[in-house]
Amino acid sequence: MKQIMVALFVLSFHFKGFSQTFLTAPIRSHIEFLASDELEGRGTASLGEIRAANYIASVFKNASLRPAGTDGSYFQPFEVSIGIEGNAHKLTARNVVGFLDNGANKTIVIGAHYDHLGKGFQGSSLSPNSKNQIHNGADDNASGTAGLLELARYFAGNSVTEKHNFLFIAFSGEELGLIGSKYFTEKPSIPLTSVACMINMDMIGRLNPDKGVIVSGWGTSSMWGKMIPDLAKKAKLKYTVDSAGVGASDHTSFYLKNIPVLQFFTGTHMDYHKVSDDIDKINFEGESQILSLIAGLLREVDKQSNDPDFLTAGNPHTGATTTDFKVTLGVMPDYSYSGKGLKIDGVSKARPGDKAGILAGDIIKKLAGKEIGTIYDYMEILGQHEKGEQVEAELLRGSETKIVKVTF
Structure with missing residues (x-):
């Protein structure tokens, strides 16, 4: 049952021909914690990852989401092998999974990875002499995780019973090769046949209004091209598209299971995978704008009489006339x-x-x-x-x- 959490439901209504506006204060608060030195870069299977997972689970719990991990908890543990100083170590990482049960037959999955590079001993740091330096990953991907948490709080507290359930998943192990999302799609906590589509957020914290947001997965369903242009126009948000369902983030794992996907991404930058990816570079207003677009998209999907159809995406870098990618290597x-x-x-x-x-x-x-x-x-x-x-x-x-x- 949905419940309005007064202290946590921090959305304001600005009807300007589009949709709900997400306040920047809670977005900032999430990123401040997740990208703090205290969490030491949220390396997969690290203490910082565990503390981040606990934080995510606490937000899910306060929003009255049902635990949808393992053994009645919000956590879905999985084993990873991490090479440290030339030696492989088997460790335990965890996805964090919360379920908004609207009593529906079909479920929309909303995801973002919360892991990052830790102190430079795992993943692919691009900073020189990066070992033992904290990589806070404010954009990659504390920004996407903050978006996940705010969307969870919005849909859990909007006093509407949608026609779909919502499954919110914070993935770990993404930086090591999409390990957490691959594990979930192999051992899902709900039947994959009940999943209508998957929406992913990875690096949504650096919006440049002149360039807009990159929307990947455009070619995985005919529904996306019918919805997004009008929604983006109303939001006054520029966008470019990538047709492919396969990309360098967790939506790939769902696309490979024949599930329509979309990913939202504000683009690469000079701080990518460097110790300089800190909160002072985040565009909070831009992230709020993107979350309003995603919430609007989810509401539109929920209104339809049919779920998004699945299409095998063709040219991995061609989607529509607005795309930046006119060529591909194949x-x-x-x-x-x-x-x-x-x-x-x-x-x-x-x-x-x-x-x-x-x-x-x-x-x-x-x-x-x-x-x-x-x-x-x-x-x-x-x-x-x-x-x-x-x-x-x-x-x-x-x-x-x-x-x-x-x-x-």
């Missing part, structure tokens, strides 16, 4: 790879990468003369090119460096 990145460069997990036949001779297992170090540190560098480079252009790709195949020519 490759599947290895999202569990934590080194520098783009490691290739698969290559589509007769696509530019295949024609250039790129193989699964190759690590692309440079594309068009620009270094690739992360998948976001790769995406940014793609956005700068047109069909028909030819560029060089420098790749590592085993211990051998190769140069190949790619024609988009």
